[in-house]
Amino acid sequence: MFKELDPLLHAQLRLAVMSLLMSVASAEFTYIREKTNSTAGNLSVQLDKLSAAGYIAVEKSFKGKKPLTTCSITKKGIKAFEDYVNTLKQYIHTR
Amino acid sequence: MFKELDPLLHAQLRLAVMSLLMSVASAEFTYIREKTNSTAGNLSVQLDKLSAAGYIAVEKSFKGKKPLTTCSITKKGIKAFEDYVNTLKQYIHTR
DNA sequence: ATATTTTGGTTTATAATATAAACTAGTTTA
């Protein structure tokens, strides 16, 4: 009856990150941090997890002299997000 | 941008329970256990939490000689569930 | 009759997770 919700996506911050990345080509660490209103530490950890799962790609470069971390969603990530949303509908679609 | 997702509802088993209770007047412990495919221990703990929050009402009685735990969603629970669903839409509605 | 399994749970322990705090390395500003 209730299918499993991908635990990687069923976490507020990671879901917010994925939601954001679904709507843009790529986003900088600081932009994501602001939009999700998260701490850098927490965000760093969650980005690592999404990255380790292959749901997002993380690119480290420099903007001038400052480090710059840029993230984008992968094909696998898009698929996972869509699956998650479909599964979720089972739970919240109560009629 | 991203509103907080009620942590009490943003948990697979509790969400499944609430989803179930949204569609019936009341349900027995064993029925919920089967439908959510959960262990009795886990379910017992999660029902306590939902009950402590006032989201569900738990009634303990007897069916013949066997204990019978019956649950139903409260007004507060319905409100919380609806709020949760609305908030969630922010996250999954990506266009 | 009595031992064994099943029912309907609760309690306690453990594993996983999210979050916060502390830290690093370098940069800009006073």
Next chain:
DNA sequence: TAAACTAGTTTATATTATAAACCAAAATAT
């Protein structure tokens, strides 16, 4: 040149979910 800020990472802690162990009574098998 010292202080404060940027852009993060690492480590520690608190929370949470889950599983395992347990309990009391009832039903079933021996």
